[in-house]
Amino acid sequence: MTRVQIAPPSESRRQRWEDRADWPLTFTAVVFLVAYAAPILRPDLGSAWPAVCELATWVAWALFAVDYFARLALSHDRVAFVRSNLFDLAVVALPLLRPLRLLRLVTLLSVLNRHPGGPRGAGWRFTSPGRRSWSF
Helix, strand or coil: CCCCCCCCHHHHHHHHHHHHHHHHHHHHHHHHHHHHHHHHHCCCCCCCHHHHHHHHHHHHHHHHHHHHHHHHHHCCCHHHHHHHCHHHHHHHHCHHHHHHHHHHHHHHHHHHCCCCCCCCCCEEEEEECCEEEEEC
């Protein structure tokens, strides 16, 4: 007789949260990167832009914190959650590491690079950020 493991209700709620928050958090990470880099790369921006960029970075950090603590609250075993999500905790606890949140985007692009035709099949290839090419 085969036993089926059913995840506790809190874990399925956490998984639903993660599934729904993935794209918005990826977008937030990109916005953060632009807001973080713009004043550094373009110091000649108008007087209001540095303040807007700083506000955007703090809002992004707040969204990352809300996500982390929501997932923590929805976890059945919170100690195991913290142990298995040390990177996310560091991103929230150490604002300097917020740009590393973009590593999720790199992971996503590697998943998008896979397609049913196999590694050499026809399909869109993401060669670098913002560039795609069709391959056969």
